Amino acid sequence: MTTMKMRSLSEISIKSNAVLKHTAAKRARNIIGMAFYYFVLLSLSFVFVYPLLYIISKSLMRPEDVADATIRWIPKMFSLGNYKVAAEYLNYWPSLLNSVIISFGSAALQIISCSLIGYGFARYRFPGQTFWLAMVVFTFLVPPQTFVVPLFSFFLDLNWVNTHLPFVVPAVMGHGLKGALFVLIFIQFYRQLPNVLEEAARIDGAGAFRTYWGIMLPLAKPAMLVVFLFSVVWHWNDTFEPNLYLLVPEYFNLSQSMAFFNGIADVSSMQAASSTGASSAIGQAPTLQNQIMAGVMLTILPILLLYLFTQRYFVESVERTGIAGE
Amino acid sequence: MKNKLGLSMRGRHILEGYSFISLWIAGFLLFMAYPLGRSLYFSFNNMENSKNGLQATYVGMLNYRTAFSTDIDFLPLLKTTMTTMLTQVPLILIFAMFSALLLNGKIKGRTIFRGIFFLPVIIASGAVLKELLQQGAAQLPIFSQGDLEEKLSGLIPGNVLEQLLDYADSLTLVMWDSGVQILIFIAGLQTISPQLYEAAKMDGATKWESFWKITFPMITPMLFVNTLYSIVNMFTKADNKVMDYIVTQQVFQKNNFGYASALGWIYFCLIALVLAIVFVIFRRSLSATEGRG
Numbered sequence: 001m002t003t004m005k006m007r008s009l010s011e012i013s014i015k016s017n018a019v020l021k022h023t024a025a026k027r028a029r030n031i032i033g034m035a036f037y038y039f040v041l042l043s044l045s046f047v048f049v050y051p052l053l054y055i056i057s058k059s060l061m062r063p064e065d066v067a068d069a070t071i072r073w074i075p076k077m078f079s080l081g082n083y084k085v086a087a088e089y090l091n092y093w094p095s096l097l098n099s100v101i102i103s104f105g106s107a108a109l110q111i112i113s114c115s116l117i118g119y120g121f122a123r124y125r126f127p128g129q130t131f132w133l134a135m136v137v138f139t140f141l142v143p144p145q146t147f148v149v150p151l152f153s154f155f156l157d158l159n160w161v162n163t164h165l166p167f168v169v170p171a172v173m174g175h176g177l178k179g180a181l182f183v184l185i186f187i188q189f190y191r192q193l194p195n196v197l198e199e200a201a202r203i204d205g206a207g208a209f210r211t212y213w214g215i216m217l218p219l220a221k222p223a224m225l226v227v228f229l230f231s232v233v234w235h236w237n238d239t240f241e242p243n244l245y246l247l248v249p250e251y252f253n254l255s256q257s258m259a260f261f262n263g264i265a266d267v268s269s270m271q272a273a274s275s276t277g278a279s280s281a282i283g284q285a286p287t288l289q290n291q292i293m294a295g296v297m298l299t300i301l302p303i304l305l306l307y308l309f310t311q312r313y314f315v316e317s318v319e320r321t322g323i324a325g326e
Numbered sequence: 327m328k329n330k331l332g333l334s335m336r337g338r339h340i341l342e343g344y345s346f347i348s349l350w351i352a353g354f355l356l357f358m359a360y361p362l363g364r365s366l367y368f369s370f371n372n373m374e375n376s377k378n379g380l381q382a383t384y385v386g387m388l389n390y391r392t393a394f395s396t397d398i399d400f401l402p403l404l405k406t407t408m409t410t411m412l413t414q415v416p417l418i419l420i421f422a423m424f425s426a427l428l429l430n431g432k433i434k435g436r437t438i439f440r441g442i443f444f445l446p447v448i449i450a451s452g453a454v455l456k457e458l459l460q461q462g463a464a465q466l467p468i469f470s471q472g473d474l475e476e477k478l479s480g481l482i483p484g485n486v487l488e489q490l491l492d493y494a495d496s497l498t499l500v501m502w503d504s505g506v507q508i509l510i511f512i513a514g515l516q517t518i519s520p521q522l523y524e525a526a527k528m529d530g531a532t533k534w535e536s537f538w539k540i541t542f543p544m545i546t547p548m549l550f551v552n553t554l555y556s557i558v559n560m561f562t563k564a565d566n567k568v569m570d571y572i573v574t575q576q577v578f579q580k581n582n583f584g585y586a587s588a589l590g591w592i593y594f595c596l597i598a599l600v601l602a603i604v605f606v607i608f609r610r611s612l613s614a615t616e617g618r619g
Contacts, residue, residue: 037428037431037433038433040428041428041429041433041439044425044428044443044501045439045442045443047498047501047502048442048443048445048446048501048502049442049445050498051446051449051458051502052445052449054458055449055458058461113349113350116346116349117346117347117349117350119346120343120344120345120346120347121346121347123343124339124340124342124343124346125339125343126339126340126343126344127340129343132347132350132351135354135358136350139354139358140558141554141558141597141598141601142358142362142594143558143561143562143569143593143594143597144562145562145569145572145573145590145593146362146365146572146590146591146593146594147358147361147362147364147365147587147590148361148573148590149365149368149583149586149587149590150360150361150362150364150365150368150587151357151361153364153583154360154361154364170353170357172349172353173349173350173352173353173356173357174349174350174353175350175353175354175357175358179353183350208342208345208346212346233447233448237454240569240573255454258454258457259456262456262457262460289461292457292461293457293461296454296457296458299454300448300449300454303448304448304449307441307445307448311437311440311441311444312437312441314444315437315440315441315444315509315512318509318510318512318513
């Protein structure tokens with residue numbers, strides 16, 4: 001209820017002549033309403049920025065700062081020592097390269113394939129369409145983990161394990177990580193476009209593919225941006241598939257290396273705990289925690305930058321793609 | 327117009343349509359249908375890793391019976407996942423709708439706020455979320471700090487209080503999980519014509535009434551999409567224990583392919599059941615909004 005009230009207050013009130021004398025009181029209420037509105041927004045924003053602040057603050061602390069009880073957020077002396085250690089453990093540059101290859105490669109392929117498939121579903125009527133559309137939804141709903149065993153042995157038979165092919169080939173065919181969702185986004189987008197453009201192109205003698213490539217695809221930029229960003233981010237953070245198909249450290253991406261690093265840290269903290277007889281409340285020695293947070297920061301920094309530059313267009317695009325439709 | 331194959335207009339249309347989606351169908355057969363079929367076959371067999379590859383021995387329903395009788399870990403994990411799902415999905419939906427309404431207003435800096443609300447999707451997922459959870463950073467200090475528990479213990483009976491605090495603790499996770507849903511709701515809110523609100527206002531409707539009579543019915547489809555999305559996300563996200571159990575325990579440590587497949591199928595049936603219930607609940611309200619402008 002408060003939400004709606006606040007929205008009403010945020011709109012500039014329409015002055016009708018009958019209520020002129022209430023205007024002053026209304027303005028005062030408006031200001032209070034706006035203040036409350038921003039208060040709610042800001043405090044919610046804090047919850048969302050909190051993990052980032054936590055990561056940055058912890059990662060910059062030195063061992064002395066951790067021990068110092070007066071320090072909660074801002075370390076007295078900034079130090080990049082944690083980052084150095086973390087970068088070493090993460091095997092940073094090779095892992096980063098692997099992450100970039102997998103995320104951006106798969107995302108680019110998924111844009112091309114899912115857009116093509118989405119177009120076919122959205123603009124053509126053919127027998128069996130309902131069935132295949134249902135299969136797309138089905139693919140989206142089935143968790144990949146349920147059939148991972150045979151898929152793994154399938155890739156093993158094909159000798160695709162420890163190559164990038166388990167990511168590339170499904171992506172080319174409009175599958176891969178959340179591929180079905182991306183197809184659905186494109187279907188939704190192409191459905192909104194008017195028919196006249198295609199008809200004009202066809203009358204001018206363009207074939208089916210040319211119409212798609214020359215006329216419809218350039219219009220799909222908002223949908224492409226949304227799919228691209230989603231795909232990059234999800235591939236970047238995904239450890240499940242890389243853990244299955246990329247088993248040697250040379251192929252590890254950042255998220256995998258991060259998990260690996262965390263594993264090492266766990267073991268060494270357990271050793272430390274058992275040798276001193278003390279057990280840390282959270283299970284890790286404080287300095288290790290900071291090194292891990294530095295590693296986390298290094299892991300998310302590239303996509304954070306990407307998001308920083310694209311988020312404006314991204315949020316606008318989501319509105320225009322009609323993701324929500326239906 | 328050239329017509330190489332001598333097809334009618336309709337025939338050509340169908341052929342073109344199929345050639346656009348043929349890539350997907352091929353992928354579906356290779357990466358969905360085939361592995362799904364194989365895993366169903368695996369689940370009725372005992373798979374042995376031998377020199378000449380996997381050896382299957384038919385065991386009937388044994389794997390399924392084991393999951394429900396002998397396996398002491400699986401059912402509790404399943405139960406935990408279900409309770410988390412049931413408690414968190416409604417919270418996520420309510421919170422996402424609330425945030426979307428907040429962010430939909432014409433306010434200064436709303437692009438920035440929207441960017442911030444979506445931030446956790448970028449950072450607090452997958453491996454990173456695991457680290458944050460491990461360090462206890464996924465809980466708001468407000469609830470753990472101070473002596474909230476002591477202060478409240480006089481007012482609320484102990485076990486109820488404990489559950490309430492647990493619930494409060496999970497709020498951060500709920501908020502971090504709702505980024506995508508907020509975006510979907512905002513996109514939905516944008517499609518509602520302002521004229522509807524004006525008309526309602528003229529007729530003397532309060533904001534509260536116009537929310538329930540206009541906004542809510544108009545975004546029911548998005549609510550449906552979001553419910554599906556949240557449920558699927560809950561069941562498959564990185565910190566889900568059942569997934570971990572199936573994959574790590576059964577596949578990599580014990581090499582128990584047949585049993586892991588059976589567990590996967592049980593899990594899948596459960597998800598399908600939940601989704602079917604959601605479909606039934608939404609069917610009536612969805613058909614009511616169908617055919618709107």
